[in-house]
Amino acid sequence: MTSKQSSIYSMLRRVVSFLKKNSAVFALLTVFNDLLTPLEANLTEIDLLKEQQSADITGLRKKKESLRITAYQKAMEICNALQVFAKISGDVVLADEIKYTETDLRKCSDNELDSNLGVIYSAALRNKDELIAYGITEEKLTGYKAAIDNYKAAIGTPKSGTIERKQITDRLAYLFDAEMVILEKIDLLVETFKFSNPSFYAEYHDNRKVNYYPTYLMVNSTITDAATGLGLLGVKISFALNGVTVLEKLTGDGGGIKIKSIEAGIYAIGLTKTGYIAQTLTVNITGDDLVTITAAMVKES
Numbered sequence: 055m056t057s058k059q060s061s062i063y064s065m066l067r068r069v070v071s072f073l074k075k076n077s078a079v080f081a082l083l084t085v086f087n088d089l090l091t092p093l094e095a096n097l098t099e100i101d102l103l104k105e106q107q108s109a110d111i112t113g114l115r116k117k118k119e120s121l122r123i124t125a126y127q128k129a130m131e132i133c134n135a136l137q138v139f140a141k142i143s144g145d146v147v148l149a150d151e152i153k154y155t156e157t158d159l160r161k162c163s164d165n166e167l168d169s170n171l172g173v174i175y176s177a178a179l180r181n182k183d184e185l186i187a188y189g190i191t192e193e194k195l196t197g198y199k200a201a202i203d204n205y206k207a208a209i210g211t212p213k214s215g216t217i218e219r220k221q222i223t224d225r226l227a228y229l230f231d232a233e234m235v236i237l238e239k240i241d242l243l244v245e246t247f248k249f250s251n252p253s254f255y256a257e258y259h260d261n262r263k264v265n266y267y268p269t270y271l272m273v274n275s276t277i278t279d280a281a282t283g284l285g286l287l288g289v290k291i292s293f294a295l296n297g298v299t300v301l302e303k304l305t306g307d308g309g310g311i312k313i314k315s316i317e318a319g320i321y322a323i324g325l326t327k328t329g330y331i332a333q334t335l336t337v338n339i340t341g342d343d344l345v346t347i348t349a350a351m352v353k354e355s
Contacts, residue, residue, distance in 0.1 A: 055104060059230055060315045061264050064300045066097055066233055068261040071298045073240070079254055083243055093236045096229045103222050103229075104302070115306065116288065118208040125205040126159040126167065128198045129174050135188040136177055143184075152177050164209045171202045237262075265317050272316055273345045277309035277325065280350035285309030289351065292324040311347075325349055 055063065073080075073090055080086035133152050140149035152174055159167060178185060178195055241262070247255045277289045285308035293301040295317065303311040318341040325333040330351040339345050 055226060057315045059226065060301070062230055062234070063100065064295075064317050065262065065264045066093075066100075066237075067298050067300050068296075069237065069240075069258075070094055070097060071296070072258060072261045076254060079247065079251065080243070083246075086240075086243060089236050089240050089243075093233060093240070096233050096236075100226065100229050100233075103226055106222060118205075119287070119307070121201070121205040121208045122164075122167065125171055125198075125201040126156070128194075128201045129154075129159060129171050130156050132178050132185075132190055132194065132198055133174050135185055135190045136174070136181065139181065139184055139188055148177060148181070168202075168206055168209060171205070175199060175202060271312055271314055271344055272341060273311070273313035273339060273347065275305060275309065275311045275347040275349075277305050277347070278350050280352045283350075286327060286330075286351060289325055289327045289330075291347065292326075294322040294324065295319045317341075323347060325351060327351060329354055 070090075070093060073093075077086075077090075133154050136152045137149065139145070140152070154170060154174065159170060162170060175195075175198060178190065178198070182190070182192070182195060244255060244258050275291060277286050277291070278284060279286055285305070287305060287307055287309070289305040289309065291303050291305065291311055292299055293316065296319075301313070301316060303313065305311050316339060318339055320336060320338050323335040323337050325335070330353055333349055333351065335347065335349065337345060337347060
């Protein structure tokens with residue numbers, strides 16, 4: 055969603071919650087339910103599309119990360135054999151060429167890793183007959199080459215399917231337009247309470263305000279595995295304000311999220327990930343200072 059849509063989404067969540075809580079006020083206005091029903095239905099579809107957007111991006115990241123790990127693990131098996139061979143044979147040129155450690159490969163950018171994997175493979179091909187004595191068979195070299203090719207293909211994969219993403223973007227735009235049309239009709243109904251129920255009228259308009267947010271970063275996170283201290287990918291972070299979930303995000307590499315638009319307030323933050331014990335935190339987001347959500351998640355026993 056765009057920043058503007060995120061702001062409108064937060065408003066819609068507040069308004070729907072408020073209207074449902076005060077539905078008795080509209081008891082004599084039968085047209086109210088004819089407006090609230092599609093307002094809720096559209097919001098439910100918006101939630102599904104948001105989740106699909108997030109799942110598409112996260113799924114591709116997970117796939118690439120899995121292929122990356124497979125490639126550098128296979129690389130290290132072959133690289134270790136090359137290093138031992140170079141030392142025993144006294145081949146200082148080869149030793150210098152393939153002096154990689156697992157940490158070196160793990161910290162590489164995608165393009166750097168792709169290049170280094172190729173260097174190791176080329177060295178292995180030149181010395182493949184000698185490497186048989188060190189446990190590197192033709193089958194392992196073939197498997198390593200396949201791992202390189204699969205990883206290379208994942209690097210070039212778009213962040214998400216272009217067509218599917220455009221369809222979601224277009225559908226979201228349509229739904230937000232439809233929501234605003236419905237809301238304008240509800241606004242007219244609420245006008246009838248301006249003098250007969252001024253407190254209800256005022257509270258509605260407080261919830262009806264769209265708060266547009268600054269462009270600077272408001273919230274980030276560092277969610278880690280309690281046992282390893284490493285950042286956790288794919289943790290769902292839910293933001294609930296006054297009992298209403300207004301935003302959900304999935305952590306990326308390193309356990310991080312970044313949020314530039316969210317309403318100020320005291321939030322109940324839910325942290326969930328399959329295989330880990332769920333957590334709930336209370337966080338005050340003021341909009342004036344960067345808020346960092348930190349947590350160490352414990353695996354289920």
